[in-house]
Amino acid sequence: MTNITNEKKVYNFKDDYSEGAHERILKALIDTNFEQQNGYGNDEYSEKAKQLLKNKMNNKELDIHFLSGGTQTNLIAISSMLRSYESVIALETGHISVHETGAIEATGHKVNTVKSSDGKITVDLIKSVLDLHIDEHMVKPKMVFISNSTEIGTIYKKKELEKISNFCKNNNLYLYLDGARLGAGLCSEESDLTLEEISNLVDVFYIGGTKNGALLGEALVIINSELKKDFRYYLKQRGALLAKGRIIGIQFLELFKDELYFELATHANLMAKKLSVEIKKLGYKFLSESTTNQIFPIFSNKVIEKIGDKYGFHIWEKIDNNSSTIRLVTSWATKEEMVDKFISDLSKIS
Amino acid sequence: MTNITNEKKVYNFKDDYSEGAHERILKALIDTNFEQQNGYGNDEYSEKAKQLLKNKMNNKELDIHFLSGGTQTNLIAISSMLRSYESVIALETGHISVHETGAIEATGHKVNTVKSSDGKITVDLIKSVLDLHIDEHMVKPKMVFISNSTEIGTIYKKKELEKISNFCKNNNLYLYLDGARLGAGLCSEESDLTLEEISNLVDVFYIGGTKNGALLGEALVIINSELKKDFRYYLKQRGALLAKGRIIGIQFLELFKDELYFELATHANLMAKKLSVEIKKLGYKFLSESTTNQIFPIFSNKVIEKIGDKYGFHIWEKIDNNSSTIRLVTSWATKEEMVDKFISDLSKIS
Amino acid sequence: MTNITNEKKVYNFKDDYSEGAHERILKALIDTNFEQQNGYGNDEYSEKAKQLLKNKMNNKELDIHFLSGGTQTNLIAISSMLRSYESVIALETGHISVHETGAIEATGHKVNTVKSSDGKITVDLIKSVLDLHIDEHMVKPKMVFISNSTEIGTIYKKKELEKISNFCKNNNLYLYLDGARLGAGLCSEESDLTLEEISNLVDVFYIGGTKNGALLGEALVIINSELKKDFRYYLKQRGALLAKGRIIGIQFLELFKDELYFELATHANLMAKKLSVEIKKLGYKFLSESTTNQIFPIFSNKVIEKIGDKYGFHIWEKIDNNSSTIRLVTSWATKEEMVDKFISDLSKIS
Amino acid sequence: MTNITNEKKVYNFKDDYSEGAHERILKALIDTNFEQQNGYGNDEYSEKAKQLLKNKMNNKELDIHFLSGGTQTNLIAISSMLRSYESVIALETGHISVHETGAIEATGHKVNTVKSSDGKITVDLIKSVLDLHIDEHMVKPKMVFISNSTEIGTIYKKKELEKISNFCKNNNLYLYLDGARLGAGLCSEESDLTLEEISNLVDVFYIGGTKNGALLGEALVIINSELKKDFRYYLKQRGALLAKGRIIGIQFLELFKDELYFELATHANLMAKKLSVEIKKLGYKFLSESTTNQIFPIFSNKVIEKIGDKYGFHIWEKIDNNSSTIRLVTSWATKEEMVDKFISDLSKIS
Structure with a gap:
C-alpha cells in the first residue's frame, strides 16, 4: 500500500480518519x-x-x-x-x-x-x-x-x-x-x-x-x-x-x-456507491465487490498518475506493469460535491 | 489507596483528571x-x-x-x-x-x-x-x-x-x-x-x-x-x-x-499551597513536604469521615489505628472558592 | 554471592552439582x-x-x-x-x-x-x-x-x-x-x-x-x-x-x-551436620539454623582467606567490615575424609 | 505428520533420537x-x-x-x-x-x-x-x-x-x-x-x-x-x-x-542412501531429492499399512486418497541388517 497523498491535493479519499469528529x-x-x-x-x-x-x-x-x-x-x-x-x-x-x-x-x-x-x-x-x-x-x-x-x-x-x-x-x-x-x-x-x-x-x-x-x-x-x-x-x-x-x-x-452512528455510516456508503457506480460506467473494473465505504477500482498507471495529481488515495496493489488497484475511502465527512468532482475529473482523463 | 468519593459529594479533590480539558x-x-x-x-x-x-x-x-x-x-x-x-x-x-x-x-x-x-x-x-x-x-x-x-x-x-x-x-x-x-x-x-x-x-x-x-x-x-x-x-x-x-x-x-501549560500548572500548585498552608495552620501534619499539586495531610479517622461526607479524595495510607494520610489533588480546573470552602469546613470539624 | 573457588583448591564445598551423577x-x-x-x-x-x-x-x-x-x-x-x-x-x-x-x-x-x-x-x-x-x-x-x-x-x-x-x-x-x-x-x-x-x-x-x-x-x-x-x-x-x-x-x-534418592540426600545432610557441629565447637556462629546440606557459618575475613586457600565455597553475604557469612554445601558425592580435613584445617587456623 | 509406531514393531525408522548416545x-x-x-x-x-x-x-x-x-x-x-x-x-x-x-x-x-x-x-x-x-x-x-x-x-x-x-x-x-x-x-x-x-x-x-x-x-x-x-x-x-x-x-x-561427529553422520547418510537406492529400484518415487539421513518415499496406502506392521515411521503428508509420503530416518545407530530387512520386506509387499 503506497501513500501518494500530499497536502497540495484538492481532496483526499485516503481513509476515513482524515477529519476530526462529527x-x-x-x-x-x-x-x-x-x-x-x-x-x-x-x-x-x-x-x-x-x-x-x-x-x-x-x-x-x-x-x-x-x-x-x-x-x-x-x-x-x-x-x-x-x-x-x-x-x-x-x-x-x-x-x-x-x-x-x-x-x-x-x-x-x-x-x-x-x-x-x-x-x-x-x-x-x-x-x-x-x-x-x-x-x-x-x-x-x-x-x-x-x-x-x-x-x-x-x-x-x-x-x-x-x-x-x-x-x-x-x-x-x-x-x-x-x-x-x-x-x-x-x-x-x-x-x-x-x-x-x-x-x-x-x-x-x-x-x-x-x-x-x-x-x-x-x-x-x-x-x-x-x-x-x-x-x-x-x-x-x-x-x-x-x-x-x-x-x-x-x-x-x-x-x-439516536441513529447517528448508522446515519454516518450510511452517508459514507452512499458516497462510495456513487463513486463506484460512476467509475464502473466509465468502464473500469474492481478488485472486490464492495458495498461499503472502501472501493478498489483498477486503473492504468497513467490514470493513477493524473487523478493522483488532484486526489489523495492509496495504491492498494499492483495488478501488472501497466495497472494497479487503488483504494478510495469515503466517510461520514465526505462531501458529495467532491465525489462529483472526482468523477468528472476521472471522466476527462479516461 | 482507598477511594471514598461518590457522586453526592460537594466537590472532588481526588485527582487532576476529574474534568475534561481546558x-x-x-x-x-x-x-x-x-x-x-x-x-x-x-x-x-x-x-x-x-x-x-x-x-x-x-x-x-x-x-x-x-x-x-x-x-x-x-x-x-x-x-x-x-x-x-x-x-x-x-x-x-x-x-x-x-x-x-x-x-x-x-x-x-x-x-x-x-x-x-x-x-x-x-x-x-x-x-x-x-x-x-x-x-x-x-x-x-x-x-x-x-x-x-x-x-x-x-x-x-x-x-x-x-x-x-x-x-x-x-x-x-x-x-x-x-x-x-x-x-x-x-x-x-x-x-x-x-x-x-x-x-x-x-x-x-x-x-x-x-x-x-x-x-x-x-x-x-x-x-x-x-x-x-x-x-x-x-x-x-x-x-x-x-x-x-x-x-x-x-x-x-x-x-x-504560549505559556498555557505552565499557567495551568501554576494555578494547580497555588490551590494546593493554599490548602496546605491553611491545613497546617489548623495544626495538622503531612506525610511529605509537597510543593506541587498533591498534598498529603494526616487526619484522624473522625476528621476523615466528616470531611469525606462533603469532599472526594483518596485515603493514601494508614498511619495507625486512629489516623491516616489522605491525598488532596488540585488541578488547572480547581476552583478557589471550593478550596476556601474545604478549609472552612475542615476548621469547623477540627 | 562471590565465588572464590578455583581449580587449585584441594576440595570444593561450593555447591551440590560439582560432580557428575551417582x-x-x-x-x-x-x-x-x-x-x-x-x-x-x-x-x-x-x-x-x-x-x-x-x-x-x-x-x-x-x-x-x-x-x-x-x-x-x-x-x-x-x-x-x-x-x-x-x-x-x-x-x-x-x-x-x-x-x-x-x-x-x-x-x-x-x-x-x-x-x-x-x-x-x-x-x-x-x-x-x-x-x-x-x-x-x-x-x-x-x-x-x-x-x-x-x-x-x-x-x-x-x-x-x-x-x-x-x-x-x-x-x-x-x-x-x-x-x-x-x-x-x-x-x-x-x-x-x-x-x-x-x-x-x-x-x-x-x-x-x-x-x-x-x-x-x-x-x-x-x-x-x-x-x-x-x-x-x-x-x-x-x-x-x-x-x-x-x-x-x-x-x-x-x-x-528403591530408596536411592533419600539415601543420597541423607548422606549430604550428614556431611553438612558434621561440618556444622564441628564448626560450632570451634566457636563460630551461623546465619541460619540449617538442618540440611547447606550451612552458613560466619567467619572473619582472615579465616575466610586462609581456609579459602584450600577449599572452594561462596561468600554469601558481608556481615561487617571484618566478617562474612560463607556457604558450605555438601552433596551425595561429598567425601567424609574431606569434611574431616576441612575441620582439621579450620581448627588450625582458628 | 502421523506417528504410526508402536512398541511391537520390529524396528523404527522414525527419527534419529530413538536410541541413547554413542x-x-x-x-x-x-x-x-x-x-x-x-x-x-x-x-x-x-x-x-x-x-x-x-x-x-x-x-x-x-x-x-x-x-x-x-x-x-x-x-x-x-x-x-x-x-x-x-x-x-x-x-x-x-x-x-x-x-x-x-x-x-x-x-x-x-x-x-x-x-x-x-x-x-x-x-x-x-x-x-x-x-x-x-x-x-x-x-x-x-x-x-x-x-x-x-x-x-x-x-x-x-x-x-x-x-x-x-x-x-x-x-x-x-x-x-x-x-x-x-x-x-x-x-x-x-x-x-x-x-x-x-x-x-x-x-x-x-x-x-x-x-x-x-x-x-x-x-x-x-x-x-x-x-x-x-x-x-x-x-x-x-x-x-x-x-x-x-x-x-x-x-x-x-x-x-577426532572425526567421530562426521563418522556418525556419514553412517546415517549411507544407511539412508541404501534405503533410497533400493526403494527407487522397486519403482517408488520420492517427495524430495534427499542426500542425507531423511528420505521421503511415496507409497500407496496398502504398502504403508503392510510395511507399517513391522517398521516404525511417520506419515509425512497425504499425496492423494490412495497414497502418502512417509519419512524414513536413519541415524548413527541404524543397523545395516535392519535396512536390508526393510528392503527385503518391502520388495515382498510391492
Missing part, C-alpha cells in the same frame, strides 16, 4: 466538560453508553469496555483470551496478519493465516488450519478472527456468519469480529445483519468509533462469559485505561443515543 | 476539525507541536512522540530501551512499581525497587541495586526511573538531578523521567529546573498533558540518540498510534504555543 | 542405551518413573513432567498457571526473586517480594501483599512460591506448611513449592514431612534431581487439576521437551525404584 | 564423573570443547554456547537478536514455522513464511517478504532462518548459501542456520561445504548433537560480534544454563576431538 460529538464533549467525573472509565457517561449499547443488543449480560484504537483493542482482546500456546486463525488480508506490526505475535501468539479472494473466511479455510495442527509440537488454534466490513470492503451475510459461528462453537474456537468499520458493514445495502444478531453469533467483537465519526474510541463487547473475568486488569496493564475515560463514553453515548 | 484546547479541536490531515501522527499539527517543543528545549535533534496516557508511555518507552534481561530501578512509590498492574513486567522486565521516604531516588539507592547484581544469574540493571513531581508531591532540585544524571552516565544506565505531573513539578515555587535543563540531564522523559489540561496525551521526548531508532514501530505494535493522531498534536500545540 | 544412574543409562524408545518423554522409562512417583504419593491423578533444570521448571510452571496480570509472592531470598535473571518477569509476571530472616514465608507475609493489591491498577497476587529446603538451608515443618496451604486455599492462591533440594529437605532430621504429605498440601511442586545425584532433571508434579491442561504444549513452546526425554525418565526411575 | 560419549561421561568442576558451563570440558570447535573453524573470535535442544536454541538465539518489532523469514517447512508450538512467537516475534518445494529458501523468496514490509504498520524483517540439512533432507550447495549470505549482508539481515542435522548436511555426498565455510557465511548457527550421537546438546556458534553481548544472561533467563553444564561440553569434546 460536530455533535464535539458539542457533547463541550457540554460535559466541567463536570467532575470518576476517572478510568468509571464515569457516568461511560456507564450510560454501556447501558445504551446493552439495550440495543437486548442483552444485559454483555461486558463493554471502551478503548482508544483498533490495534490496541485487537491485541488486548485476543491476548487476554488465549493461553500462550493457542493461536488465532485469520485471513492474509486480516488486519492483524500484516498491518499491525506483529502486535499479536508481540503478545506471544501465532497468527495462522489462510487465503481468500473476497476478504472473507470460510469453514473450509478454518478446517484446513485445524487439520494441520494436531499435537503439542504445534500451536493449538483457538480463535477465528474476522472483520466486518472486511479489509477489502465486502461484508458477511447472515448465513455466512452463522456457518462460521456454528463451526466455531462445535470446534471449541472463539469467534472474534473486528468492527473497525462495523458501521459501514451493517449499513451496507447488502447487509442482512443487525448489531444484536452479531452479538448473538460471536464471542467478542468491537464497534468502531474512530472510523465512523468519533475523535477516537472503540467499544469492545464481550459476549462469552468465560472471557469477561478481570478484563480491566488487562486494559490497565497494556496502557489502555485512559485517565479521562469519559471522553470515549461521551462519544459513544452521542453516537448511539 | 477550553482553549476544546476550541483548538473545533477550529481544526474539518481539515483533512494525514493519519497516525503524520499531520501538520503534530509536526508543529514537535517543532515548538524542540525550540523550547533548544535541541533540534530530539525525537518527540505523542501517546495517549502515562502507563502506555512508560511501558512502551521502557521496554523499547531494554534488552530482555535488563531491568529498571525505581522507588517502591514509583508509579511503575505498584500502580501499573505489572505493565513493565508484562513486557518482560524486572523492576528493582528501593525505598525512600521523600519520593526521591538517590545515587546511594541506585548503587545498592548495582552492588547486588553482579553476574548472569541476576538481571542487569540498565535504567533508572524517576518522576518529577514525584508520586508524593515532592520535586527534584537541579543538583539532585545532576548527581543522578552523572552517576547514570558513568555507570552506563539510562535515566528516564516520568513527567505525568511535570507541569506541577517545574512550576513548583521550589523548583530550579527548566524544561530545557531536564532534557539535558535525562535520556528520555515525557511531558504529561492528561493531568494538566488536555483531554488526553503525553509527549515522549527521546534525547539519547541510541534510543530513537524505529520508535514508531514500537508505538504501532503496542497499539499507541492513534489513527487521528492530530488530536494530541493539536492539544500540545495549544498548550505550548 | 554411578547407579550412569549404569542405568548404559543398560538402556541401545533400546529404541519414543522421543519427547513418551518412552517407557519416563512412563514407569511417573507411575512409580504416583505410587509413592498414593495418587494416580497426578500429572508428572520431567524437565532439565530448576529455572526452566520454575518459569514454565509459574507462567503456565498465571494470567498475564497475576503475580507470584516470594521471599526476597526466594530463588525466583533474584537468582534467575528475571526469568519470571521475562514471561510477563511480577514477583511480589517479602522479607524474612529464616528463609520461610508466613501467612502474615502473604497477607501483607494481598492487603496492598486491591484493584485493577495493581497486579493480582495469585500464587505463593516457597522452597523446601529453603535457599538458606532451613525447612518447613508440617504445621507451618499446613497453615500456608490453608491460607492459600481460602484465598484462592496457588501454592508452588520449589524442590530443587527437596531430598535434603525431606531427609533433614528435623523434617516431619513426607513426599506424599507435600503433594497433599501444595498445588504444584518439583522434585529436584540435578542437586541430588542426577546428571540433570527435575520432576514437576501437578496436583491441582486446573493446572494440568495441555501442559506439554508449554514444555515444547519453551524448549523444554528433550528429544531424548528418556534420559531423565531413566534417572528418576533409578533414584526412586 | 558408546564413546557414555564412556567420556563415566571417565570424568567424579571430578569436581565449575557449574553452569564454566567447566574445563566445556572450555576445551569450545576451543576445539574454534580451531576447527579457524576463528578465535567465535562465541560458543552449549544448549540442551533445538527448539530451545532457536528461540533463545532468535529472540536475543531481534528487536520486538523485527521478524524472521522462514520457509513454511522451516522448523520454527510449524513444529515448535509457536516458540518464536511466544518470544514476541513474527515468522514471515514463504513457500518452496525443495526445502530451500532463495533470494527471490526473501525479497518477496521485504517488498511487502515497508513501514511501521508492518513488522520489519531482520533475519533469515534456514536449515542444513533441510527439514526434507535436501542440502544447500556453497553457491546457494553464498548468494543468500550476500543478499542478507547487503540488506541488513541476519542469517541464522539451524544445524539440528548439520552433520548429515555436511557429510552428504553432494555437499561442497565445510564447517568453517558455514561459519564464514552466516551470522549464527548451531551444530546439532542430539540427532548425531549425543544424549543431548547443541553448540550455538555466534559469528557476528554484534550478537555476542551478554548472551549468558539470555541462557539463564530462558532456563537453558544447566547446573551440570559439563555434560554437554564433555559430549562435544568427544564428538569433535
Whole structure:
C-alpha cells in the first residue's frame, strides 16, 4: 500500500480518519466538560453508553469496555483470551496478519493465516488450519478472527456468519469480529445483519468509533462469559485505561443515543456507491465487490498518475506493469460535491 | 489507596483528571476539525507541536512522540530501551512499581525497587541495586526511573538531578523521567529546573498533558540518540498510534504555543499551597513536604469521615489505628472558592 | 554471592552439582542405551518413573513432567498457571526473586517480594501483599512460591506448611513449592514431612534431581487439576521437551525404584551436620539454623582467606567490615575424609 | 505428520533420537564423573570443547554456547537478536514455522513464511517478504532462518548459501542456520561445504548433537560480534544454563576431538542412501531429492499399512486418497541388517 497523498491535493479519499469528529460529538464533549467525573472509565457517561449499547443488543449480560484504537483493542482482546500456546486463525488480508506490526505475535501468539479472494473466511479455510495442527509440537488454534466490513470492503451475510459461528462453537474456537468499520458493514445495502444478531453469533467483537465519526474510541463487547473475568486488569496493564475515560463514553453515548452512528455510516456508503457506480460506467473494473465505504477500482498507471495529481488515495496493489488497484475511502465527512468532482475529473482523463 | 468519593459529594479533590480539558484546547479541536490531515501522527499539527517543543528545549535533534496516557508511555518507552534481561530501578512509590498492574513486567522486565521516604531516588539507592547484581544469574540493571513531581508531591532540585544524571552516565544506565505531573513539578515555587535543563540531564522523559489540561496525551521526548531508532514501530505494535493522531498534536500545540501549560500548572500548585498552608495552620501534619499539586495531610479517622461526607479524595495510607494520610489533588480546573470552602469546613470539624 | 573457588583448591564445598551423577544412574543409562524408545518423554522409562512417583504419593491423578533444570521448571510452571496480570509472592531470598535473571518477569509476571530472616514465608507475609493489591491498577497476587529446603538451608515443618496451604486455599492462591533440594529437605532430621504429605498440601511442586545425584532433571508434579491442561504444549513452546526425554525418565526411575534418592540426600545432610557441629565447637556462629546440606557459618575475613586457600565455597553475604557469612554445601558425592580435613584445617587456623 | 509406531514393531525408522548416545560419549561421561568442576558451563570440558570447535573453524573470535535442544536454541538465539518489532523469514517447512508450538512467537516475534518445494529458501523468496514490509504498520524483517540439512533432507550447495549470505549482508539481515542435522548436511555426498565455510557465511548457527550421537546438546556458534553481548544472561533467563553444564561440553569434546561427529553422520547418510537406492529400484518415487539421513518415499496406502506392521515411521503428508509420503530416518545407530530387512520386506509387499 503506497501513500501518494500530499497536502497540495484538492481532496483526499485516503481513509476515513482524515477529519476530526462529527460536530455533535464535539458539542457533547463541550457540554460535559466541567463536570467532575470518576476517572478510568468509571464515569457516568461511560456507564450510560454501556447501558445504551446493552439495550440495543437486548442483552444485559454483555461486558463493554471502551478503548482508544483498533490495534490496541485487537491485541488486548485476543491476548487476554488465549493461553500462550493457542493461536488465532485469520485471513492474509486480516488486519492483524500484516498491518499491525506483529502486535499479536508481540503478545506471544501465532497468527495462522489462510487465503481468500473476497476478504472473507470460510469453514473450509478454518478446517484446513485445524487439520494441520494436531499435537503439542504445534500451536493449538483457538480463535477465528474476522472483520466486518472486511479489509477489502465486502461484508458477511447472515448465513455466512452463522456457518462460521456454528463451526466455531462445535470446534471449541472463539469467534472474534473486528468492527473497525462495523458501521459501514451493517449499513451496507447488502447487509442482512443487525448489531444484536452479531452479538448473538460471536464471542467478542468491537464497534468502531474512530472510523465512523468519533475523535477516537472503540467499544469492545464481550459476549462469552468465560472471557469477561478481570478484563480491566488487562486494559490497565497494556496502557489502555485512559485517565479521562469519559471522553470515549461521551462519544459513544452521542453516537448511539439516536441513529447517528448508522446515519454516518450510511452517508459514507452512499458516497462510495456513487463513486463506484460512476467509475464502473466509465468502464473500469474492481478488485472486490464492495458495498461499503472502501472501493478498489483498477486503473492504468497513467490514470493513477493524473487523478493522483488532484486526489489523495492509496495504491492498494499492483495488478501488472501497466495497472494497479487503488483504494478510495469515503466517510461520514465526505462531501458529495467532491465525489462529483472526482468523477468528472476521472471522466476527462479516461 | 482507598477511594471514598461518590457522586453526592460537594466537590472532588481526588485527582487532576476529574474534568475534561481546558477550553482553549476544546476550541483548538473545533477550529481544526474539518481539515483533512494525514493519519497516525503524520499531520501538520503534530509536526508543529514537535517543532515548538524542540525550540523550547533548544535541541533540534530530539525525537518527540505523542501517546495517549502515562502507563502506555512508560511501558512502551521502557521496554523499547531494554534488552530482555535488563531491568529498571525505581522507588517502591514509583508509579511503575505498584500502580501499573505489572505493565513493565508484562513486557518482560524486572523492576528493582528501593525505598525512600521523600519520593526521591538517590545515587546511594541506585548503587545498592548495582552492588547486588553482579553476574548472569541476576538481571542487569540498565535504567533508572524517576518522576518529577514525584508520586508524593515532592520535586527534584537541579543538583539532585545532576548527581543522578552523572552517576547514570558513568555507570552506563539510562535515566528516564516520568513527567505525568511535570507541569506541577517545574512550576513548583521550589523548583530550579527548566524544561530545557531536564532534557539535558535525562535520556528520555515525557511531558504529561492528561493531568494538566488536555483531554488526553503525553509527549515522549527521546534525547539519547541510541534510543530513537524505529520508535514508531514500537508505538504501532503496542497499539499507541492513534489513527487521528492530530488530536494530541493539536492539544500540545495549544498548550505550548504560549505559556498555557505552565499557567495551568501554576494555578494547580497555588490551590494546593493554599490548602496546605491553611491545613497546617489548623495544626495538622503531612506525610511529605509537597510543593506541587498533591498534598498529603494526616487526619484522624473522625476528621476523615466528616470531611469525606462533603469532599472526594483518596485515603493514601494508614498511619495507625486512629489516623491516616489522605491525598488532596488540585488541578488547572480547581476552583478557589471550593478550596476556601474545604478549609472552612475542615476548621469547623477540627 | 562471590565465588572464590578455583581449580587449585584441594576440595570444593561450593555447591551440590560439582560432580557428575551417582554411578547407579550412569549404569542405568548404559543398560538402556541401545533400546529404541519414543522421543519427547513418551518412552517407557519416563512412563514407569511417573507411575512409580504416583505410587509413592498414593495418587494416580497426578500429572508428572520431567524437565532439565530448576529455572526452566520454575518459569514454565509459574507462567503456565498465571494470567498475564497475576503475580507470584516470594521471599526476597526466594530463588525466583533474584537468582534467575528475571526469568519470571521475562514471561510477563511480577514477583511480589517479602522479607524474612529464616528463609520461610508466613501467612502474615502473604497477607501483607494481598492487603496492598486491591484493584485493577495493581497486579493480582495469585500464587505463593516457597522452597523446601529453603535457599538458606532451613525447612518447613508440617504445621507451618499446613497453615500456608490453608491460607492459600481460602484465598484462592496457588501454592508452588520449589524442590530443587527437596531430598535434603525431606531427609533433614528435623523434617516431619513426607513426599506424599507435600503433594497433599501444595498445588504444584518439583522434585529436584540435578542437586541430588542426577546428571540433570527435575520432576514437576501437578496436583491441582486446573493446572494440568495441555501442559506439554508449554514444555515444547519453551524448549523444554528433550528429544531424548528418556534420559531423565531413566534417572528418576533409578533414584526412586528403591530408596536411592533419600539415601543420597541423607548422606549430604550428614556431611553438612558434621561440618556444622564441628564448626560450632570451634566457636563460630551461623546465619541460619540449617538442618540440611547447606550451612552458613560466619567467619572473619582472615579465616575466610586462609581456609579459602584450600577449599572452594561462596561468600554469601558481608556481615561487617571484618566478617562474612560463607556457604558450605555438601552433596551425595561429598567425601567424609574431606569434611574431616576441612575441620582439621579450620581448627588450625582458628 | 502421523506417528504410526508402536512398541511391537520390529524396528523404527522414525527419527534419529530413538536410541541413547554413542558408546564413546557414555564412556567420556563415566571417565570424568567424579571430578569436581565449575557449574553452569564454566567447566574445563566445556572450555576445551569450545576451543576445539574454534580451531576447527579457524576463528578465535567465535562465541560458543552449549544448549540442551533445538527448539530451545532457536528461540533463545532468535529472540536475543531481534528487536520486538523485527521478524524472521522462514520457509513454511522451516522448523520454527510449524513444529515448535509457536516458540518464536511466544518470544514476541513474527515468522514471515514463504513457500518452496525443495526445502530451500532463495533470494527471490526473501525479497518477496521485504517488498511487502515497508513501514511501521508492518513488522520489519531482520533475519533469515534456514536449515542444513533441510527439514526434507535436501542440502544447500556453497553457491546457494553464498548468494543468500550476500543478499542478507547487503540488506541488513541476519542469517541464522539451524544445524539440528548439520552433520548429515555436511557429510552428504553432494555437499561442497565445510564447517568453517558455514561459519564464514552466516551470522549464527548451531551444530546439532542430539540427532548425531549425543544424549543431548547443541553448540550455538555466534559469528557476528554484534550478537555476542551478554548472551549468558539470555541462557539463564530462558532456563537453558544447566547446573551440570559439563555434560554437554564433555559430549562435544568427544564428538569433535577426532572425526567421530562426521563418522556418525556419514553412517546415517549411507544407511539412508541404501534405503533410497533400493526403494527407487522397486519403482517408488520420492517427495524430495534427499542426500542425507531423511528420505521421503511415496507409497500407496496398502504398502504403508503392510510395511507399517513391522517398521516404525511417520506419515509425512497425504499425496492423494490412495497414497502418502512417509519419512524414513536413519541415524548413527541404524543397523545395516535392519535396512536390508526393510528392503527385503518391502520388495515382498510391492
